[in-house]
Amino acid sequence: MHAPADLASPWVRRFAPLVPAGEVLDLACGSGRHARLFAGLGHPVVAVDRDPQALAATAGAGITTLEIDLEEDGAPWPFDAGRFAGIVVANYLHRPLFPHLCASLAPGGVLIYETFALGNEAFGKPSNPAFLLRPGELLEMAAAGGLAVLAYEDGIVTDPRAARVQRLCAGGRGFAQTEAKLDHLSGRE
Numbered sequence: 001m002h003a004p005a006d007l008a009s010p011w012v013r014r015f016a017p018l019v020p021a022g023e024v025l026d027l028a029c030g031s032g033r034h035a036r037l038f039a040g041l042g043h044p045v046v047a048v049d050r051d052p053q054a055l056a057a058t059a060g061a062g063i064t065t066l067e068i069d070l071e072e073d074g075a076p077w078p079f080d081a082g083r084f085a086g087i088v089v090a091n092y093l094h095r096p097l098f099p100h101l102c103a104s105l106a107p108g109g110v111l112i113y114e115t116f117a118l119g120n121e122a123f124g125k126p127s128n129p130a131f132l133l134r135p136g137e138l139l140e141m142a143a144a145g146g147l148a149v150l151a152y153e154d155g156i157v158t159d160p161r162a163a164r165v166q167r168l169c170a171g172g173r174g175f176a177q178t179e180a181k182l183d184h185l186s187g188r189e
Helices: 009-019 033-040 052-059 095-104 137-144
Strands: 024-027 045-049 063-066 084-090 105-116 150-156 163-171
Touching: 009 033, 009 084, 009 105, 009 150, 009 163, 024 033, 024 095, 033 045, 033 063, 033 105, 045 052, 052 063, 063 163, 084 095, 095 105, 095 137, 137 150, 137 163
Parallel strands: 024 045, 024 084, 045 063, 084 105
Antiparallel strands: 105 163, 150 163
């Protein structure tokens, strides 16, 4: 069963128009909701997951799927520096990948990241602190990677279920931050 792009996270949908033309990485793609969104916007997409069933559900026009377990000890990062115009990560956290994500973002590219944060244990899984962001952790990652923060949120959401999350949208080196038109992304012009 394919996940339609309209199931994409509202955060990802909001900032997807900022991603310039070029290839997009959907890391830990799951059923492919974000891969489909970006493929529908005309981006070639590389969808990565360690679950072959998830990848089978993700396959589609404009989407290349790769079965890779990036958490395996000694697993090398398989992508070149500066390769991706956009990188999206949702509901996934493996801290050792942070520097690789920043390095693989093309000049002027956009990183869209959204996952669970400390405090989520009050709402259910994940509840292990190893899988929950510390306060400000995505901001620290962006600063360490030389990214320009465009938007950041840290708090409780209720849709699609109650959770504590952190969200970040950041531009890579050379991103024209002074030209980012955020009003049109939220329907205000």
